[in-house]
Amino acid sequence: MSKNGGIEYQLHPMRDTLYNELHIRPFHAMASPQQITHLAACCGNPEALQKSCDLVSELCKRYEINPPPSDAVTFYQNFGNFTINWERHVEFYSLTIMQPAPSQGKPFEYTAVDLLPSDWLKQLPGEVLAAFHMIIDNQQLSYDEHALSHNFEGHPVMMSSAYGGKTQILTAFKLHGDGYGRFMICHNGMSTLQTGRLTRRLIDLETYRLLSLLSLPIAKRISPQLLIMDKQMADILNLVAEQKTASSERQLLEKITTIEAQLETYRAETTQRFSATQAYHQLVKDRLERINEEKIDGHLSIGEFINRRLNPALRTCESVQQWMEDLSKRIERASDLMRTRVNLNLQEQNQSQLSAMNRRSRLQFRLQETVEGLSIAAISYYSVGLLSYLFKGLPLEQWGLNNNVLLACSIPVVLTTIWYVTRRIKRRLIQDQEIKA
Known part of the structure; x- marks a missing residue:
């Protein structure tokens, strides 16, 4: 809860995070001459990203510097003779090491990454994708054809001007003998903030360029299968x-x-x-x-x-x-x-199949009717036989009746009665079946 003019209101839980989002990865002022080494390593799981943060904390303890919090997204710190900038991204982390360039020696002869402990570097998790050195020079180095051929080991050099001609950017977009790429920035009149912004944009440019190409080998691999x-x-x-x-x-x-x-x-x-x-x-x-x-x-x-x-x-x-x-x-x-x-x-x-079933049903119905007729005849036959036994036991002669005549007259009555009873039973069964359905 917060008060403003006497009115209380509930703050959104993400309010501070949203405000700080724009300030997570700021541009830092950068003096020249400067040596920079940038590493970007892909990580397949959050545990590897967290391990990189833990290693940065371990490095801080070695130099007796306050470590970053465990949930830090970025960490920028001066360690005395060098400065590091660590950042956590979605699928990779980056580590940038910066130091003032020495006044003597050839470019790229000594690099900023050499200042980090070798045993510590070996523990870095993930697979390093981007790894390059960068020299920021204020017109103290030579940029003739021979010097460029030496600095970039004979590779063709791309060159551009920026900030209205105040700076020149040189790179070969190639891996050199030490396994690193190389950039050179020669400026004349840029401020430290301009230098920091340009350096950051070049680092992002090279890192994201390599990350964007990760899908190309996959596309080439599955294209024949798709064909x-x-x-x-x-x-x-x-x-x-x-x-x-x-x-x-x-x-x-x-x-x-x-x-x-x-x-x-x-x-x-x-x-x-x-x-x-x-x-x-x-x-x-x-x-x-x-x-x-x-x-x-x-x-x-x-x-x-x-x-x-x-x-x-x-x-x-x-x-x-x-x-x-x-x-x-x-x-x-x-x-x-x-x-x-x-x-x-x-x-x-x-x-x-239904047509065949219908034909079988009709045939079965006809057979059933045939069997029904035979059943009526059989039942009638046995019923007339029972009546004959009944008539033989009666004194029909005394009543003036003839046994054979009476038995003959009973046959139509028996047949009609049995036929009627059978029909009633059949109709009742059909009605019960329709009610259940």
């Missing part, structure tokens, strides 16, 4: 019109179900990765726009190189994702078609 599945679906659809028996259609339906299960496995494997790729690609485009680079004559700019290489890779991933969606819809339509045909065949079989 096989596509051909199988075309063959199955060609056979649909030729199949006439229910058993063959059920076999085709089983094949379609197998293809559908395999496709859903691929979709489950790639949906999250492809969605993340689109998000990272958008972040790369955003960082490129915010750098606001300008082309330098005779050199390929960073934006041109990234768009030339990254966009086709992203379109490949998008096409594979769209291919899976289209194939899934085609499989669904084919499955509906096959199920409809199977159901029609089953209905035809059921109708034939």
Whole structure:
């Protein structure tokens, strides 16, 4: 609860978090000359991300510095001769080590990561994806062709200008002999805040560029399988019109179900990765726009190189994702078609069975009527026989009656009576059956 002007109100539990969200990853002022090493490691589970935070806390204890809280998202701290910036993201964490560049020595001869304890570095969890060094120079280094060839080990160098010509950005987007990438920023007149913003955007640009490409090997791996599945679906659809028996259609339906299960496995494997790729690609485009680079004559700019290489890779991933969606819809339509045909065949079989049952019922009814007539005759025969015994025991001659005549006259009466009683019993049974139904 809070009071304002005498009015009490209930605060939203996420209010503080939402206010602090915009300040989680701020830009830090950065002096020059400066050496930077940036690491970004992918983690498959939250436990690995938490372990990275625990390792940062352990490093703080070694240097007698207050550690970050266990639920920290970012941690920026000066350790004396170097500064670290640790950040926790959704599927990776990043570690940036910064130190003032030495006045002597060649660029990249000594790096900021060398200042961290080697035993501590070996404990870092996850798989390192982005690892590169960055030099921030205030025009103290040489940038002629020979120096650039030495600093980037002979790789072609991309070069751009930014901040109205106040700075130049150089990189080869290549892994060098030490296993790290390399960036150089040469500025003339940038403020420390501008330098910090530019450095942060370049770090994000390279990190998100690599993360956005994680789905490309997956797309290349499943593309041949999708081509096989596509051909199988075309063959199955060609056979649909030729199949006439229910058993063959059920076999085709089983094949379609197998293809559908395999496709859903691929979709489950790639949906999250492809969605993340689109998000990272958008972040790369955003960082490129915010750098606001300008082309330098005779050199390929960073934006041109990234768009030339990254966009086709992203379109490949998008096409594979769209291919899976289209194939899934085609499989669904084919499955509906096959199920409809199977159901029609089953209905035809059921109708034939019902017709056969009707014929058997009519035959059974006729047999029943025949048996019923024989039963009436048999019962009448035995009834007349009983009456004959009865008439023989009576003094019919004294009454002026003839036994044979009386027995002959009783036969129609017995037949009529038994027929009537049988019909009544049959009608009663039919009525009871209709009431129960």
